[in-house]
Amino acid sequence: MKARLPQGYGGGPGGNMNNMLRQAQKIQEDMAKLQAELEEREYTTKAGGGAVEITITGKKVVKAITLQPEVVDPEDIEMLQDLIIAAVNEAIRNVEDVQTREMEKITGGLSMPGML
Template sequence: MKSRLPKGYGGNMNDMVKRAQEMQNEMQKAQEELEAMTFTTTVGGGAVEVVVTGKKELQSLTIKPEVVDPEDIEMLQDLIISAVNEGMRQVEERSDEDIQRITGGMSVPGLF
């Protein structure tokens, strides 16, 4: 026995599948573009600068000499953590923006 969809429903389903495939292709392209990007973040008035890739990898870390105080290593550690976390947040934010742009806010289970 063949299952049947209501009249006019088949074209709709085909359109939905086609659109899902298009969105998946757009997401793959957006992911590749994101991975090629870098995000630069500074904290502490420019005392610490990090560059994070779209792959969420720390690419570089620059520390101004005047912020290095052997008596206050904790402050330097906090600045580094803050800068790295902000860089990662920027990557995540860009990724979320791409998903929203491609899907129009629609949730597609199993697509992403």
């Protein structure tokens, strides 16, 4: 008598393994498409009450830095440098947060290493 695997274990008549593989492939395709879309987006973040504005791409490339004239004080260059650093770091966090939230919509919270 030949042993049969119960349904749902890949070898049984249910073919669940094939369905799971197709679903995994679809998730990967959806994630790759979404990742490309997210990388094309631009994100704008402000720091210092709007004194410094950073525009960054989804690939984390700074596209623009806008400074309000009142923040440019030749006597206090360190404050301006700190504001720019804060704005860039906030912009990067913003991109990463948006990308994570968007990917979680596809994966249902599953970890997919190497996708971002």
